[in-house]
Amino acid sequence: MLAVTLAGTAVIAACSVNPATGDRQFTGMLPMANEAAIGAQEHSKIQAQFGNFMTGPVADYVSSIGQKVAQNTERTDVQYRFYTIDSPIVNAFALPGGYIYISRGLLTLANSEAELAAVLGHEIGHVTGRHAAERMSKGTLAGLGTAVLGAAVGGGVAQAASVGANLYLSSYSRSQEHQSDELGVRYLARAGYNPQAMADFLSSLDAQSKLEAKAAGKKAGGANYFSTHPLTTDRVREARAEATKFPAINVENRARYLTQINGLTYGDSSSQGFTRDNRFYHPQMGFTFSYPNGAKVTNGTSQVAINHPNGTVIVFDAAKSSSDPMTFMTREWLKGQNTGTAEAINVNGNRGAMASFSGNVSGRAVTVRLVAVEWQPGQYFRFQMAIPKNVGSSFERELKDTAYSLRRMTSAEKNSVKPKRLIVLTAPAGSTVASMASKMAVDGNKQEYFLVLNGMNASEPVVAGQPYKIVIN
Ligand SMILES: [Zn+2]
Known part of the structure; x- marks a missing residue:
């Protein structure tokens, strides 16, 4: 009976009129008072996933434009915070409680302060529109029914909230995107910017994603802007039409914006590692290695994947172990299998071990070659290679060169080899x-x-x- 009573109370208390959208919303599982707490909790997960946020003039500038837009919303009770993520992927997203994130990649794509304000206004719109709260309530209630109500009774709000936590970075609905564009255009105009900047930036995003798709396979999958904010063909046109409802303002501050982003890193940064002239460099961790000519490199968060057109795949990663290289290779990595082929090697002064054997990867007969190099006490760098049988001896030499090319970056390289x-x-x-x-x-x-x-x-x-x-x- 307790659950029924609570559910009934929630419905009455939470179905309220949103001051930004004028909609009646059911946000029963996430009362406004809890938004800040849930935002703070999710924020620490974002930080864990993306690492340190950017600091300095560009991040300060983003924050100042965000605050300027935020002053013009219906929900000034929210404490808005703006974070710039050091990621080459073009993305922006928001959490309940006013946490708003924008990527370095998105900053390089925007062409004016007005376009930056448009992106931030759109994200603020998700907050003022209470879209995460609305989505979470609908999702939990529709999908899990009484189980969630039971959890809410037994474990309180925190447990109910954790059910919805995964939804924050999943995509918004088409109507929520439309509403955020509308709110963003409104906030843009109120903040004194050209309201057409929303459509301009959406159009750039559309062109950028089409170009990325054309260069397919080059970039890691990863969540980009459109995986969290779906683009419909109507979105650009609708944003343009919406902007005409406001007085025309010409303020875009293009020159000021370009001055701010002048010199910004493009693509992978020194803390992520990048390629240059057939070598992978990781200035922050201080290592470099070469890879075969013609291969494509995909730089993931925990590994570097290298694909050659002849079907060879190389995966480079790190592992923790305090064992000596042969013990690490035979006992820990190979777990006692195929150990007859393992041999001790030395890679530019670092102890290592190598093993090669025949194997099968995705139904294809390949030679598997494993290379482990003790980088520092307790830490190994590893190459895993899957090599088709007919690659030829000159390519075999290139692969050997890859394994033996791993070394520390020189101080001259650290000074001269910079990200784009x-x-x-x-x-x-x-x-x-x-x-x-x-x-x-x-x-x-x-x-x-x-x-x-x-x-x-x-x-x-x-x-x-x-x-x-x-x-x-
Ligand atoms: Zn959106």
């Missing part, structure tokens, strides 16, 4: 898209990347004397 950067260049007289794009340090599709990065369509000319973003080594 975005810089702002004033177009010289006579510049064209082709001439500007030729300066781009990207692998292929240079003109397309130049156009997408600068929010331009294919027929738009470069104007001499105007600032443009390019990517350099």
Whole structure:
């Protein structure tokens, strides 16, 4: 009987009119008072997943624009906090309680302060619209019914909330996206920016994701903007129409924005590791190794995957062990299997072990080669290679070179080998898209990347004397 009573109370108490949207909402499982607590709890998980947030002038600038937009919302009782994540993936997301995140990758894509304000306004819209709360309540009640009510009675709000916690970073509904775009346009206009900036940025996002899809296989899967904020073909058009409901304002602060992001890292950073001239460099951890010519490198959070067109796959990662290399290889990694082939090796002064044997990967006969190198006491770096049978002897030598190329970065390398950067260049007289794009340090599709990065369509000319973003080594 207690559960029934509680449920009845929740329905009456929580179905209220939202001040931002005017909607009647059922947010029974997440009363407003608990939003901040749940946000704080989820925030620590975000920090654990993405590492330290960026600090310094760019992060301060993002925060100042966020606060400016937040002052113009219906929910000024929320303490909004803005964090810049050091990730090359283009993304932004929000947690209940006013926690808002934007990635470095998204900052490199935006072209004005107004577009940055649009993204932050959209995320604020998810908070003021109470979308996470609404989604969580619907999900828990519809999906789990009385079990959740029972949990709420037995374990209280914390347990009920943990059921919904996984939903925060899953995608919003189409109607929630539409509503956040509308709210974002409203906040943009109120904050004194051109309300068309929302449609402009959505259009850039659309172009960027199409270009990424074209260069498919190059990037790790990972959650990008559209996996959390679904794009419908109508979204750009609807945002444009919505903006016409507000007085036209020309303020975009493009020059100021470009000055702020000038010099920002583009792609993987020193703390994530990056490739240059057929080598992988990890300046923060201080190591480098080479890989076979023509291979594609996917830099994940806990491993580096290298795929060669001939079917060879190499996975590089780290492991903890205080055993000597042969014991580590035979007892811990191979767990007593295939140990007859293991041999002790030395890789640039570091003790190691190698083992090769025939195996099967996804139904294909391959040679499996394992290499473990003791990097420092208690820590190993490892290569796992799956090599098709017919790759030839010169490629075999390249693989051997890969294993034996692992070494510490020199101090000269640490000073000279830097991640890619975005810089702002004033177009010289006579510049064209082709001439500007030729300066781009990207692998292929240079003109397309130049156009997408600068929010331009294919027929738009470069104007001499105007600032443009390019990517350099
Ligand atoms: Zn969204």
